[in-house]
Amino acid sequence: MDNATSTTNICDEEASTRRRTSPGSKFVALVSRNKRHLALALAAILVVAVVAASVLVTVQNTQAQRLRRSMNESVDPCEDFYEFACQRWDADQGGPIWQSTADTIKREFGASRDNLLQGRYAEPNKAESYLINFVEHCQNDKPRSTSEGMDPVLVELKSMGGYPLFEPEWTWGTYCWMQAEARLAHMGYNQALLQARFDVDPKRHGRRILVLGLQPLMFTRAVLDKEDTVTGIRTFLRNVALSYRKLHNGTKQYANEQQDVESQITEMFNFSRALLEIKWLKYLRKLTSPALQEASLPEFNDTDSVMVLNLEALRALAKFLGNCRQNTHHVRAMANYIGYKFLINSVFFSPQPEIRETYYNYTMQQGVQFNRTAKCRELVETLRLVSYHHYFRTNQHKFDQQRALAVHMLDEVKVQFNEILKAAAWIDSSTRTLLIRKDKAPKTNGPFLERLVYHRVQKYNQQVKELFLDRNPEIWQDINAETVNAAYHIRDVNVKVYAGMLLEPFSYLDVPIYVNYGTLGFVAGHEIIHAFDDRGITIDEFGVDFEKDQWSNATRQEFNRRMQSLIDFYAKTFQVNGSHTRNENLADTSAARFSFKSYRHEQGPTKARVLPGFEKYTNDQLYFLSFASIWCNNNKYDPNSIYSNNHASTAPVAKGGRKANKAYANKDGKYNTEGCREHVSVDKKGFTVTSR
Template identity: 25%
Template sequence: MKTESSTTTLEGLNKKPSFGLYLKKSIIPIVILLSIFIISTKVLDFLLALQKGNNDLCQSQFCIKAANHLINSIDQSVDPCDNFYQFTCGKWLKNNRTSEDEDKWKFPGIILDENIIDLLSTNETVKLQSVMNARILYSSCINETNIEKEGIDPILSLINTQFGGWPILQGSSWKSSTFNLTNLLLKLHQYNYNFIFSISSEVDEKNSSATTIFIGQGSLGLSQRQYYAKETNITIAYRQFMYSVAKALTNDTLMIDQDIKEIFDFEKNISKYHWTYDEQQARYNKTIRTTISDLSRTLKTSFDFTTYIRHLYLFGNVILNEFDLVTIKELDFLINVVSIMNKTSSRIIQNYFIWRFLMNQSEYMPKYIRNIKEQFHQVFQDTYVEELRTVKCAVYVNKHMGLVVSKLYIKRKFIEENARNQSLKMIENIRNSFMSLINQSYWMDDTSKMKAIEKVKAMDKKIAYPDYLASDNNTKLENDYSLYVFNTSYIYNTFKIHQMKAIENFQFLRKPVVRKAWPSISPTIINAYYDLSENQIIIPAGILQMPFFHKDAPKYLNYGGIGMIIGHEITHGFDNTGRQFDKDGNRIPWWTNETIEKFNERKQCFIEQYSNFSISEVNMNSNGNQTQDEDIADNGGLKAAFYAYQNWIKNNVNIDKKLPGLTQYSNEQMFFIHFGYTWCTRLSVSHIFNRLITDVHSLAHFRVIGSTSNFDEFDQVFGCKPGQRNSRVKKCIAW
């Protein structure tokens, strides 16, 4: 997820094989499995033979395994100067059937999921209440017998008693006189659902030591307005999703068709005013800052936002005062949506909001409802195998009780202290190389350059996990999760979690901002982050494994893997959004106008470069405006990591050994090869289409080609000449 306060690196990268495939290998013909085994064995035998008598080779089992995976990925028939992504990934992409070992190496989420399942399902005795509750939550999730037994009654009871019912189920008997929009929205927000209107407590962008109430646009059922522009198989599947759910819950079908048409038309009308991500970035100057006392004069609509927000925060026992700061974004969306609702019947509005609630809750419901949702996702996200229940439940518990899961993860020693220490040293080396990049940026004036270096030096780093999780003092962990008490009913447990998350966010408004603390991010995830308001990079424990990192790997593999990711996160502090936040995380001007103008010229080069990348499968181009921050971070991160590796080599001569079977490549070439390998990704046409519309990251092959084609050192290492397909004549350079 990318928000104003944080950015992520790996969206779309750690895409596992088709859901459940890695634990359902029986679908692969035995002949193919046997062939893979024989080929892999022969390669390993060959590599082992190469080791004998050669001191320049890395002779560890790890290096032999790493070499095997890279050899099975590199397509030597492709010129790296022509298409570096195809060169590093070509053989892997052609091999549609990969072994379980290959999948686990390439997709570390598989191993992570298996480890979390093991941690949550064990019967070992523990004294920590938080751990016991995490396991109770997991147990309730995998208990499908009980989920089926409870059925849909808990959901329908909540809808009827608290939300005012779902008219589509009640047909003509639903009474519009019972409709109360304010009460409906209040109840939905109390379950942490922000449909149409998003209201939350956030760190104030202008003052990172304070908080603000944020008001902006909420979510759409299909996430982005582009999906509603014309009739497609996705919009048809979306309406079928509505119909199938309604049909499964009632026998009264007389008004279903008309109700569904009106629900969709209402959302389609709203979507016309929904801001895209690049519009949100470009229109930041339209953000409005006001107070509770002036909110009604600022947000002039028939909907009383002031009274509504006061009542909403009371759910978290927070009493608002006249001087509480309010930040409003997407103002014209809010005004237009209120105007649309004023002209829309209460039945349509009630139907719409309950539909959105059911759409989100469907994954917690009995299997026949979940199957309906899966059918929709087969079209929307091109998923044809449902994720194993144990995996889904492990992910759910890790999402909501991640620090508890991480406590167990650390205790079981799935991550070693040595990995953490190595990562800290790499961060220092890469940070130093990035400061050198700033010093070499002739387009910056001295004042802006000095402040930029100060920001890099002030950048906080959080590696693997917070220290307190590794200690024997569990007071903080137990206190933080003291309210996370669950029973055997999964659906009621999900209700409770939604309400707790809402209350936690409301109460955040009154809590002091604790700077430099570990953020609300689970260490047991495979991703990396930069927090704008904290000026902080976060490298969770989950990503400190292959293909990104291994404690015994040659440094060219680690710097090409996790090193590039570290550099990427550092560069986020200086992309088009990050450069607007100073070293203390405040969104205030700190560059001179001349430097900003020069940066914008360089930024435009990236926008144009990435917008020219075309995808024939969907007949679309990348959106360089949408991906500009991530593209700049990719380019800066690759450079910072490469230069850091070169500096490491100078101080550690002849330490890095070559990999068996890959001795023809220099260590610097191996840095780039492993960088490319980490981004080898297979995507279906539906996934490509979804990513182009919704993701702020470029597609994987453009991340590899785009960054290497802009890098002079890549040309030198591989002997490329500007003008070849993987070497731009006009290179885009920000850092």
């Protein structure tokens, strides 16, 4: 900007002395005629520059202040690098540095969800409209009937084949337990008898496999042995059944109605004797046919694969259940048992006050006071992907630049890792080819929103289709939109960086590149390395298990020896179970190296500006300070994480990235691993990166 201003001044001075016929006269004349406009334009440019500079300074100051608040420069980094980087955070703060980011995005997500559910968002899409309608209906103390004036509880029970407890004229001849179980699945409920889910097929690229197992019993031995509990369930079912029968019967009278209800409840509790085998193909077709027909896909057949869990238990259940429409006294008990799964989770949606009151009394007897608002909140949580989709859909602009930055750094880390693979003399050529193919496979730039499957029924139908169609990337139910994390999926060969990682202090715009490579670049690079740990290397670039070890014996032995050196280093240096945490430690130490090399490569020979107040530190040192700062945690030796987690505690992570390469470079003094050519050494003047 200074140069531009200077050039303009020179032009103005020359305009007063040069003749009109000079080569620049036309430009000078234009400037002379438009001095006022030019002055205004220059002023505007100057204002923009000042604002941009102030924003830049503010961002850099924010990062500098965060580092300063954590550091204790009186600690010798040679003795304890973690204390040097984090001691003041440990002393002053109430939790890990990640917590503030997690709290921020949780607040934002909560506000977004509340705005959606309270109707403050003008243009909800179909799934969001469904959720809004569901919440309004759920929270209504006087639930609505269907548009036809029907009780929604009875409507759904009828779709399952009816419910004998409520219908004195119910007949077993048209009932099919398979259809009832499939209907539960299609409504998004857990089934009553069998557990059918769709997992990633480890043997077929881009496909799912149907996994079949048993559901936990609704009435376990522990439940049936408690007389008070059984009495409570009996009373609840009897009262609800008699209320519904009264509505169903109208003026018609049935003899011994209460006795019939009691008898059926007893049958349901005694549902335990064996009959014929299940026609499994018929059952699996009922589970999958609606979604497959919608997609014009062929029906499930006896050549398609199924993964079976608890095979002997399933065989016993098969003998017990029998086929559809078999003339057996078990059919009615079966119908009541399966229907109970739906009833106990949905009866409070009934528009009948006396039926809702019966349910409320039952929960009170079980020691739980029914809270409709809390129950609805619980049900909304099962549909949380709708809210997540809305949050990202309405805030996508907020993450666009950070996401592009994350993708760029992931690509750079992969480039550096690829260079190491090519140069590693201990890896034979065929193994190197496999690893390079795998390195090129992780996808980091897929659609940002399309990965959110936002309705559990839609998800079920989609996963059925993926038995035969290409599978979408996985959605992990245990990681939600508020998570501050990144993750690697072994079957997708895919790195996922979650929204929290795109916010400060993990991602900054307008800071020197060593800051982001030390934070987000390290964390995302860590996940890439999981493609090459001792689990990842058993899976190819398509996410399919190798049928046998593809590595040569020499390469495998050398890999194992190097892994053992890492195990020994962590066990001796940090007193953690080095074997249990080996893959995480490998990812930590490797990511520290590759993200460092990536920053060095991108920055080139020109030094970046230093953060305000850190003029005595080099760019390399500030990379490691940024890296260490995200692990500041006042509970760094948390015993719970030691016993329950396969990650090392936070202090070993911060220290390990600095020490590990040096440690196993010197293993037995005989060899230098690829992770050891660059390591961090420390002298009394500070810590520096040197090459071996």
